[in-house]
Amino acid sequence: MTTDPSRAVAAGSIAQWDHETDVAVIGFGAAGACAALEAARGGATVTLYEASSGSGGASAMSGGEIYLGGSGGTPAQRDAGFTDATEDLEAYLMMAGGPDADAAKVGLYARESLAHYEWLVAQGVPYKGTYVPGKVIEPETDDTLIYSGSEEAWPFSEKAKPAPRGHVIQYMGWGGGRLLVDTLEARAREAGVDVHIDARARALVRDEDGTVVGLIVREDGREKAVRARRGVVLATGGFCMNREMVRLHAPTALRCDSPIGTIDDGVGILMGQSVGARTIHMDQFFTTCPWYPPESLVKGIFVNAAGQRFINEDCYHGRVSRTIVDQPGKKVWLLVDNAIFARPMELARVDLTAVGETWEEVEAELGFVPGTLATSVAQYNAHAAGGVDPMWHKAPKWLKPLDEPPFAALEFDLDSSYFSFFTLGGLETLPTGEVLDMRGEAIPGLYAAGRVTCGLPRWGAGYSSGMSLADCTFFGRMAGKSVAARGADTALAAE
Amino acid sequence: MTTDPSRAVAAGSIAQWDHETDVAVIGFGAAGACAALEAARGGATVTLYEASSGSGGASAMSGGEIYLGGSGGTPAQRDAGFTDATEDLEAYLMMAGGPDADAAKVGLYARESLAHYEWLVAQGVPYKGTYVPGKVIEPETDDTLIYSGSEEAWPFSEKAKPAPRGHVIQYMGWGGGRLLVDTLEARAREAGVDVHIDARARALVRDEDGTVVGLIVREDGREKAVRARRGVVLATGGFCMNREMVRLHAPTALRCDSPIGTIDDGVGILMGQSVGARTIHMDQFFTTCPWYPPESLVKGIFVNAAGQRFINEDCYHGRVSRTIVDQPGKKVWLLVDNAIFARPMELARVDLTAVGETWEEVEAELGFVPGTLATSVAQYNAHAAGGVDPMWHKAPKWLKPLDEPPFAALEFDLDSSYFSFFTLGGLETLPTGEVLDMRGEAIPGLYAAGRVTCGLPRWGAGYSSGMSLADCTFFGRMAGKSVAARGADTALAAE
Numbered sequence: 010m011t012t013d014p015s016r017a018v019a020a021g022s023i024a025q026w027d028h029e030t031d032v033a034v035i036g037f038g039a040a041g042a043c044a045a046l047e048a049a050r051g052g053a054t055v056t057l058y059e060a061s062s063g064s065g066g067a068s069a070m071s072g073g074e075i076y077l078g079g080s081g082g083t084p085a086q087r088d089a090g091f092t093d094a095t096e097d098l099e100a101y102l103m104m105a106g107g108p109d110a111d112a113a114k115v116g117l118y119a120r121e122s123l124a125h126y127e128w129l130v131a132q133g134v135p136y137k138g139t140y141v142p143g144k145v146i147e148p149e150t151d152d153t154l155i156y157s158g159s160e161e162a163w164p165f166s167e168k169a170k171p172a173p174r175g176h177v178i179q180y181m182g183w184g185g186g187r188l189l190v191d192t193l194e195a196r197a198r199e200a201g202v203d204v205h206i207d208a209r210a211r212a213l214v215r216d217e218d219g220t221v222v223g224l225i226v227r228e229d230g231r232e233k234a235v236r237a238r239r240g241v242v243l244a245t246g247g248f249c250m251n252r253e254m255v256r257l258h259a260p261t262a263l264r265c266d267s268p269i270g271t272i273d274d275g276v277g278i279l280m281g282q283s284v285g286a287r288t289i290h291m292d293q294f295f296t297t298c299p300w301y302p303p304e305s306l307v308k309g310i311f312v313n314a315a316g317q318r319f320i321n322e323d324c325y326h327g328r329v330s331r332t333i334v335d336q337p338g339k340k341v342w343l344l345v346d347n348a349i350f351a352r353p354m355e356l357a358r359v360d361l362t363a364v365g366e367t368w369e370e371v372e373a374e375l376g377f378v379p380g381t382l383a384t385s386v387a388q389y390n391a392h393a394a395g396g397v398d399p400m401w402h403k404a405p406k407w408l409k410p411l412d413e414p415p416f417a418a419l420e421f422d423l424d425s426s427y428f429s430f431f432t433l434g435g436l437e438t439l440p441t442g443e444v445l446d447m448r449g450e451a452i453p454g455l456y457a458a459g460r461v462t463c464g465l466p467r468w469g470a471g472y473s474s475g476m477s478l479a480d481c482t483f484f485g486r487m488a489g490k491s492v493a494a495r496g497a498d499t500a501l502a503a504e
Numbered sequence: 505m506t507t508d509p510s511r512a513v514a515a516g517s518i519a520q521w522d523h524e525t526d527v528a529v530i531g532f533g534a535a536g537a538c539a540a541l542e543a544a545r546g547g548a549t550v551t552l553y554e555a556s557s558g559s560g561g562a563s564a565m566s567g568g569e570i571y572l573g574g575s576g577g578t579p580a581q582r583d584a585g586f587t588d589a590t591e592d593l594e595a596y597l598m599m600a601g602g603p604d605a606d607a608a609k610v611g612l613y614a615r616e617s618l619a620h621y622e623w624l625v626a627q628g629v630p631y632k633g634t635y636v637p638g639k640v641i642e643p644e645t646d647d648t649l650i651y652s653g654s655e656e657a658w659p660f661s662e663k664a665k666p667a668p669r670g671h672v673i674q675y676m677g678w679g680g681g682r683l684l685v686d687t688l689e690a691r692a693r694e695a696g697v698d699v700h701i702d703a704r705a706r707a708l709v710r711d712e713d714g715t716v717v718g719l720i721v722r723e724d725g726r727e728k729a730v731r732a733r734r735g736v737v738l739a740t741g742g743f744c745m746n747r748e749m750v751r752l753h754a755p756t757a758l759r760c761d762s763p764i765g766t767i768d769d770g771v772g773i774l775m776g777q778s779v780g781a782r783t784i785h786m787d788q789f790f791t792t793c794p795w796y797p798p799e800s801l802v803k804g805i806f807v808n809a810a811g812q813r814f815i816n817e818d819c820y821h822g823r824v825s826r827t828i829v830d831q832p833g834k835k836v837w838l839l840v841d842n843a844i845f846a847r848p849m850e851l852a853r854v855d856l857t858a859v860g861e862t863w864e865e866v867e868a869e870l871g872f873v874p875g876t877l878a879t880s881v882a883q884y885n886a887h888a889a890g891g892v893d894p895m896w897h898k899a900p901k902w903l904k905p906l907d908e909p910p911f912a913a914l915e916f917d918l919d920s921s922y923f924s925f926f927t928l929g930g931l932e933t934l935p936t937g938e939v940l941d942m943r944g945e946a947i948p949g950l951y952a953a954g955r956v957t958c959g960l961p962r963w964g965a966g967y968s969s970g971m972s973l974a975d976c977t978f979f980g981r982m983a984g985k986s987v988a989a990r991g992a993d994t995a996l997a998a999e
Contacts, residue, residue: 015780015942108755257784257932260603279942283780285510289752292787315895317812335830378894380883388875399873400810437752447510447774 012211012225012232014276017283020216026223027233030056030203032492033224034242035210035277038066039186039478040459041244042193043485044442044492046132049200051493053239057202058226060209060272064194065187066246067270067431067460068481072147073178073185074157075482076475080123085154086172089140093172095119100169101160105476107468109290114465117440118483125483126176132196134189135179144304146326146474151181158473162324163402175475189478213241213280213455221284221454240454240492242442244485247432247460248275249294258291258434264334265296265428273431277461281436284455285446289463291434295472296334297327298421298428299357305349308409309419310389314338316372316381318389321403330428331469333421342375343419344368344386346411353419358427362420371416386411431477433469435462442488456492458485507706507720507727509771512778515711521718522728525551525698527987528719529737530705530772533561534681534973535954536739537688538980539937539987541627544695546988548734552697553721555704555767559689560682562741562765562926562955563976567642568673568680569652570977571970575618580649581667584635588667590614595664596655600971602963604785609960612935613978620978621671627691629684630674639799641821641969646676653968657819658897670970684973708736708775708950716779716949735949735987737937739980742927742955743770744789753786753929759829760791760923768926772956776931779950780941784958786929790967791829792822793916793923794852795838801848803904804840804914805884809833811867811876813884816898825923826964828916837870837913839863839881841906848914853922857915866911881906928967930958937983951987953980 012018031053034045041057042064049055077083079098086093099119103110118125130136140154148155157175159165178185178192198204205228214223214234223236248254249268254275256263278288301307307323313336320332322343333341342362345351353359363374372382390410392398398408420426436444436457443451444462458464464480466472507513526548529540536552537559544550572578574593581588594614598605613620625631634647643650652670654660673680693699703723709731710716718731743749744763749770751758773783796802802818808831815827817838828836837857840846848854858869867877885905887893893903915921931939931952938946939957953959959975961967 013943108758109751256604257782263603282942285778287752315813318810381895384879384883388879400876447777448508
C-alpha cells in the first residue's frame with residue numbers, strides 16, 4: 010500500500026482491518042492526551058498513535074503554562090487578591106484573537122475556564138497556587154501565577170480588566186510542560202487508552218459518504234488499517250517544522266530562525282484537507298525573543314532602523330517580538346540607560362552594540378541618521394518625565410526618562426538573535442472539535458484539537474503565554490467528549 | 505442533483521453527459537478568454553461557461569493595462585528611448601513577488617513577455633505606442649506606456665534597472681479593460697469557442713483516479729453534466745466579493761472597503777480544493793487608494809498617527825496604500841505645502857483636514873502629540889534640502905522641503921476613504937497552468953489561470969499595475985495550450 014497523508018484512502022479498498030477501536034487519536038501532546046482521556050471516560054475504546062517514541066510533542070517543550078481565569082477567579086488568582094470576571098477573560102481573548110477571533114470558542118472557554126482549572130487539578134496537575142508579580146516569561150521558581158500576556162498593557166487594559174492568568178504547573182524552573190504531559194499521559198493510560206508509540210499515521214480512511222472511518226498507520230515496519238468506529242481525532246501539532254508549508258503559507262515566519270516543535274510537520278493539516286477540511290489563517294504565527302526578564306528592560310524603548318518607536322514595550326514579549334518582525338530591515342534596538350541596564354538572558358542572543366555618554370553618541374555609533382534615534386529618546390524622555398506616553402501608551406509604572414548615562418543599545422538581529430516561532434493557522438473546527446469542510450459543515454467522524462487547528466490563538470500579535478496549552482487541553486477534551494458521544498449514537502444506530 | 509462547488513461529483517454517478525467537449529473553460533474574463541482561444545487554436549473543441557450575462561469579469565473593470573517588457577524592450581519602450589533587459593524584468597518581478605515569489609513563472613514570463621506583447625498585438629489589441637512620463641495611475645488619454653509600479657523607487661531601483669512597463673490598451677481615458685476583453689472575446693469566438701453565458705459552474709466531476717473529467721453547470725434552469733475530454737480550466741477570479749472567505753483567510757483586507765470584482769466569490773478555489781488542490785498565500789491582497797495624481801503630491805510625505813513617516817512616497821501607489829493599511833490606527837495623513845498642494849481625485853475620498861501657517865499649527869489642529877508631526881517634517885525638510893532621504897530613500901527628484909506656507913494635511917481614513925482591493929492568494933499552479941495538489945503534483949485534467957490562482961502577483965506590497973492582467977493573459981494562454989496538448993495525448997491513448 011502506498012499511502013500519502015494528503016490522499017485519503019477509500020474504505021472500500023480496505024480488505025481487512027488490522028485493528029479496530031472506537032476512537033483513534035493521532036498525536037500524544039497535550040491535545041491528544043486530553044482528547045484520548047475524555048474519549049475513554051466517555052465510554053469509548055481509545056487507541057492513540059504517536060509517531061515519535063513517546064508522549065510530549067511541542068507541549069512538552071513548553072513551560073506547562075495554561076491561560077485560565079474567569080468566573081470570579083481561580084484559587085490562585087483569588088489568593089493573590091485578584092478577581093477575574095468571565096466577561097473580562099472573554100473580552101481579552103476576543104482582542105487577543107485578532108480580526109477574526111472565534112467568538113464561539115472564546116465564549117465557551119471563558120465560561121468554562123475555571124471548571125477546566127478544577128479538572129486539571131483533579132487530574133493531578135500540581136499548582137502551588139502562588140503569584141509572582143512583575144514581567145516574567147515563566148517563574149524561575151515553582152510558583153503558579155503570572156501575568157503572561159498584555160493584560161495590563163494598552164489597548165487590552167482599556168477593554169478588559171487585567172488579571173494574571175498564566176497558570177504554571179508546579180515545577181522548579183522552566184520546562185514544566187514535560188510534567189504536564191506526563192500527568193495527562195498517566196491519567197490517559199489509567200483510563201485504558203491503548204498507546205502506540207513509533208506509530209506514524211499515514212492517511213485517513215473514509216467511506217463513500219465522506220465519513221472518516223479510520224486511518225492507515227505505519228507501525229512495526231508495515232502499514233496497518235485501523236478502523237475507528239466513532240471517529241478520528243487529529244492532534245498532530247502545527248507545521249512550523251515543515252519549511253515548505255511555512256514558505257507557502259506563512260513566509261514572514263521565515264524571518265524567525267527557531268521553530269518550536271518536535272515533528273510538527275503539518276501532517277494532520279494535510280490529512281484533514283484530504284477529506285475536504287478547510288484551513289484558515291495559515292499566515293499567522295507566534296514568535297518571541299525573550300528580551301525580558303530582567304523587567305527593568307521594559308523601561309527601555311525599542312526603535313527600528315529609522316529610529317522610530319513602534320510599540321508600547323510593556324505589552325507581552327511575543328507581541329513586541331511579532332511587531333519587531335514586521336519592522337523594515339532586519340534589526341531593532343532596545344535603548345536603555347545606566348539605571349535600568351541589564352543584559353537579556355543569554356538565550357536571546359542579543360548584543361550590546363553601542364554605549365555612549367549621550368544619546369547622540371549612541372546614535373552615531375550605530376550609524377543612525379543624526380537626529381533620529383536621539384530625537385525619539387528626547388521625546389520619550391520629556392513625556393516619561395510627565396508620566397505619560399501619549400503615542401504608544403506604555404503604562405506609567407514603566408515610564409522613566411532614559412537620562413542616566415552611560416546609555417546603551419541592545420541589538421536584536423533577525424539573522425542572529427533567537428526568535429522562536431510556531432504556527433497558528435490550521436483546520437477550522439467547531440468548539441466541539443468537529444472539523445469543518447469548505448462549506449463550514451462538520452466532516453462526520455473527524456475531530457481535531459491543538460495546533461493542527463486554528464483555535465483560540467490565531468493572531469500573532471495577540472498571542473499570550475498559556476493560550477496554546479489552554480486551547481490544546483480544553484478543546485482536546487471537547488474533541489474527546491464529542492467523538493465518544495457521536496460514537497455511542499453511531500454504534501447504536503449500527504446495531 | 506444537489507451540487508456544491510466544494511464537493512466534486514463522481515464521474516460514476518453521471519448517468520449521461522448532457523454535453524461533451526474537449527476543453528471546458530470556466531469564466532470569461534481575460535484569463536478565460538486567453539485560455540479558450542489558445543485551446544481552440546491548439547486543436548481542441550472548447551466550451552466556455554460564464555456565470556454572468558457576458559464576458560468581462562474583473563478584467564473588464566480594469567484599465568486594460570498589462571505589465572510587459574524584457575528582451576530589450578517592447579516597441580513602445582524602445583520608441584520612448586528605454587531598453588529593458590530580460591534580467592531586469594525578471595529581477596523586478598522577483599522582488600515584486602515578495603518572500604515566496606514564483607521563480608519558474610517569473611522566469612518564463614520575463615523571457616516570453618515581448619513575444620506575449622506581439623501576440624496581443626496580433627490579436628488586435630491596439631497600442632498607440634506612446635509614452636506618458638510621470639507618476640500616473642492610468643493615462644487620461646489614449647497613450648500606451650507608463651511607469652506602473654515601483655521601478656524607479658527604492659529598493660527596486662537598486663536591483664533592477666528601471667523601465668516603464670505598464671502597457672495600456674489604446675482607449676481614451678480610464679477603463680480600457682472592457683475593450684481588451686472584447687478584443688479577446690472576438691478572437692475566441694472566431695476560433696470557434698462555444699460560449700455559454702448565464703451558465704454557472706457548480707462542481708467539478710472527477711473519475712476514480714482523481715482525474716478531472718468534466719463539470720456540472722447550471723444553465724437553462726437545470727444542472728447539466730459536461731464531459732471535458734481534455735480537461736477543465738478554472739478562470740473564475742479571486743474571492744474579494746466573498747466576505748466570509750476574506751474574513752477566514754485575509755481579514756486585514758476587511759480594513760479596505762471596496763472590493764474590485766464582479767462575481768469573484770472564490771468558487772473556483774473551492775472547486776479546485778474539492779479535488780485536492782492546494783491554496784497558497786491566501787492572506788495576500790492588493791489594495792490602493794488613488795492618492796496621486798496629481799504627481800506633485802508625491803513630493804509630500806505620509807505620516808501615521810504617531811507622526812512617523814513609514815515609506816518612500818515615490819513608490820507605487822498600491823505599495824504605499826498596502827503599507828497604510830498596516831499602520832496603527834485607521835488614519836494617515838499626507839503633508840503638503842503650498843507649492844505642491846493639490847487635491848487627490850474625488851474618487852479617493854480624501855479630505856483636507858488641517859491647514860496652518862506653521863507645521864506646529866497643523867500638528868496642533870490634528871491633535872497630534874506636540875513635536876511629533878512637526879519634527880518629522882523638520883527632519884525631512886533638512887534632508888530634502890540636501891537632496892537626500894536617508895531613512896526612506898525617496899528618489900532625489902521627488903525631494904523638496906515642505907517649507908512654503910500655508911501647510912496642509914490630507915487625511916486618509918480607512919473608514920471613509922476609497923481603498924479598493926482584490927485578493928492575490930489562490931490555487932497553486934505550474935507555469936503550464938496545471939493545478940497542484942497537496943503534494944505539489946499536478947491534478948490530471950485540471951488547469952487554472954488568473955486570480956483563482958496565486959500567480960505572478962502574490963504579495964500586496966509588491967503589486968504593480970498590469971501584473972494581474974499580465975498573469976491572466978499570459979498564463980491563461982499557457983493553460984489553454986497545455987490543456988489542448990494533454991487532450992491530444994489523452995485522446996490518442998483512449999482511441
